Every structure is written in C-alpha cells, then in structure tokens.
Amino acid sequence: MAFALLFNKNAQSFIKLTSIICFLQIAALNGQLRVGFYSQKCENAESIVSSVVKEASQREPRMPAMLLRLHFHDCFVQGCDGSILIDNVKEAERNAFGHEGLGGFAEIQKAKTQLEAQCPGVVSCADIVALAARDAVVLAGGQFYEVETGRRDGRVSDLSFAAKMPDVDDSIEVLKGKFITKGFTEKDLVILSGAHTIGTTACFFMPRRLYNFTGKSDADPTINPKFLPELRSKCPKNGDVNVRIPLDNQSEMKFDDQILHNIKNGFAVIASDARLYEDNITRAVVDSYLPTDQMSNNNTSSSFENDFGLAMVKLGRLDVKTGLLGEIRKVCNSFN
Numbered sequence: 238m239a240f241a242l243l244f245n246k247n248a249q250s251f252i253k254l255t256s257i258i259c260f261l262q263i264a265a266l267n268g269q270l271r272v273g274f275y276s277q278k279c280e281n282a283e284s285i286v287s288s289v290v291k292e293a294s295q296r297e298p299r300m301p302a303m304l305l306r307l308h309f310h311d312c313f314v315q316g317c318d319g320s321i322l323i324d325n326v327k328e329a330e331r332n333a334f335g336h337e338g339l340g341g342f343a344e345i346q347k348a349k350t351q352l353e354a355q356c357p358g359v360v361s362c363a364d365i366v367a368l369a370a371r372d373a374v375v376l377a378g379g380q381f382y383e384v385e386t387g388r389r390d391g392r393v394s395d396l397s398f399a400a401k402m403p404d405v406d407d408s409i410e411v412l413k414g415k416f417i418t419k420g421f422t423e424k425d426l427v428i429l430s431g432a433h434t435i436g437t438t439a440c441f442f443m444p445r446r447l448y449n450f451t452g453k454s455d456a457d458p459t460i461n462p463k464f465l466p467e468l469r470s471k472c473p474k475n476g477d478v479n480v481r482i483p484l485d486n487q488s489e490m491k492f493d494d495q496i497l498h499n500i501k502n503g504f505a506v507i508a509s510d511a512r513l514y515e516d517n518i519t520r521a522v523v524d525s526y527l528p529t530d531q532m533s534n535n536n537t538s539s540s541f542e543n544d545f546g547l548a549m550v551k552l553g554r555l556d557v558k559t560g561l562l563g564e565i566r567k568v569c570n571s572f573n
Contacts (some may be wrong), residue, residue: 312556377435
C-alpha cells in the first residue's frame with residue numbers, strides 16, 4: 238500500500254513537472270511582438286531611444302542612414318536578434334564582408350546604457366535597433382510607423398551566417414531568391430531597397446560597375462550616359478576606395494521616393510538598385526510608385542512611404558526570439 242501511494246505521488250509529480258515544462262516551451266515559442274510592449278515595464282523606453290537617435294543625428298548627418306541599414310543587416314542574418322552588435326567573439330557576424338561599412342553601434346549602446354539605468358534587464362538590444370531605425374526614418378523626413386517590440390537578443394554571432402546577405406553585384410534573380418528565401422516578395426525587395434534614398438556608399442563597391450562590367454573594360458550599360466562621367470569622377474579608376482558618395486545624388490539626406498525615379502532613369506548609383514528595373518515584376522513595382530498623368534507626385538510619394546513602413550514592420554518580425562528564447566543583454570556588444 239505504501240509503495241502504491243509513493244508511486245502515485247511520484248507519478249503525479251512527474252505529470253505536473255511535464256505539464257510545467259510543456260507550458261514553458263509553448264510560452265517560449267508563442268511569445269508575441271506587440272506595439273507598446275514596454276509601456277508598463279519601461280514606459281520611457283521609446284522616448285529614450287528617440288532622444289539618443291536625434292542627438293546622434295545632429296552630430297553626424299549620416300546617422301539616420303546608418304541606423305536604418307543596421308536594422309536591415311541585423312534582421313537578414315539569423316533574424317532581428319541584435320547579433321550584428323556582438324564584437325567580442327572571434328568570428329563575429331559584424332565582420333562579414335557583406336556588413337562592410339556598418340555604423341551606429343555606439344549609439345545603440347548609448348541608448349542601452351540609459352535604458353539599463355532606468356529599467357535594468359528589461360529592454361533588448363534587438364528592440365533598440367528596431368526602434369532606432371524607425372526614428373532614423375522619421376528624422377530624415379519619412380513617415381512615422383509603429384514598431385512592434387518584445388524581441389529578445391540572440392546568443393549566437395557567426396560570420397559564416399552572413400554569407401547569404403544581398404550583394405551589390407548580385408543579379409536580379411539572385412537578389413529575388415535571397416529575399417524570397419526570407420519570406421519576402423518582389424515588392425518587398427523594391428520597397429526595402431528604397432532605403433537607399435538616404436545615405437552613402439563607398440567607391441569600394443563601384444569598380445566593376447564603372448570599369449569592368451562584362452570583363453571588357455566597360456561600364457554597366459544601364460547607367461545613364463549623362464550620369465556615367467559624374468560617377469567616374471567621384472570614383473576614379475584606381476582611386477581611393479574609401480571615398481563615400483550619395484546613394485541618391487538628388488536628395489541624399491531626405492527620405493522620399495527619389496531613389497525610384499533614379500532607378501527608372503538610369504541614375505541608380507549601385508548595381509543592385511539598377512537591377513530592379515531589369516525584371517518585369519520589380520520594374521512594375523518601381524513604376525507603380527511613380528506619378529502618371531492622373532496621379533500627383535505627392536500621392537505616389539505618400540504611397541511609397543506608407544508601404545515602406547509596412548515593409549519595415551514585416552522585416553522586424555523576421556525570425557525573432559520572444560518569450561523565453563534568447564536573452565536580454567546587459568551590454569549590446571557582448572553576450573551575458
């Protein structure tokens with residue numbers, strides 16, 4: 238009898254333990270992003286990030302573009318988990334060739350330091366990156382969009398995982414494939430490429446397009462003949478590859494739809510942007526945002542900016558860690 242009672246008691250304990258484990262696993266897997274995630278636990282979280290971004294942008298005019306790019310590069314490798322920020326492991330993700338020229342790391346850490354002072358162990362670095370990108374868009378004149386929060390930081394940062402980042406010299410088919418693999422559409426590819434409406438690139442990425450496009454000492458034929466001399470003067474053959482040039486030579490500091498006009502008219506600066514007008518599907522997406530006789534330029538610009546916000550929300554959901562997955566780092570460039 239005593240043995241039976243002990244057995245039943247142990248069995249009940251085992252069942253309870255199993256139920257708890259299952260519940261925790263479900264909670265970890267089913268954690269949800271939501272707007273206002275920190276409204277109760279750290280009500281000033283978004284305003285703190287916004288303040289840091291504003292101050293940094295006043296000091297460095299290129300900062301909005303840097304922070305916007307940082308979010309994309311974080312999300313495209315292992316999802317939006319702050320892994321791009323890690324710098325204390327041997328083969329850190331941020332050292333990959335595809336992440337060349339990234340910036341904004343110090344600003345993310347500055348926001349984290351301020352948040353830790355007010356709400357220790359609450360706000361993830363991944364969420365700071367996402368919020369900073371939105372604030373960057375707004376500071377550059379783009380539309381405000383709500384950012385879902387609740388991400389947790391990843392525990393892995395590996396250079397090899399960045400091998401499938403989109404590359405400036407990728408063909409349109411390769412670009413489409415890389416985006417589709419991540420769950421994006423051709424429309425998403427065009428819209429997210431529209432982030433190139435602000436910021437700069439380095440001459441490091443230009444030689445093939447300007448001087449040896451097909452291996453015959455030629456230029457990319459899609460470059461408008463009026464634009465080619467200007468690009469070559471900014472990035473001369475065998476010149477300083479670190480010289481930076483605007484991605485949108487018409488309005489590099491303003492978030493607008495000018496980059497789409499540039500792509501259509503042969504004034505795209507980097508090759509991957511130009512490729513968007515070579516494919517029937519992506520070309521149709523570009524054209525859909527450009528004014529016609531029946532549509533004012535203001536309406537088309539507003540449509541692009543609205544869709545850009547929606548695409549950024551979609552990007553921000555990419556392979557996120559929520560619930561009990563991941564961690565909340567104490568500092569953004571180092572695992573706990």
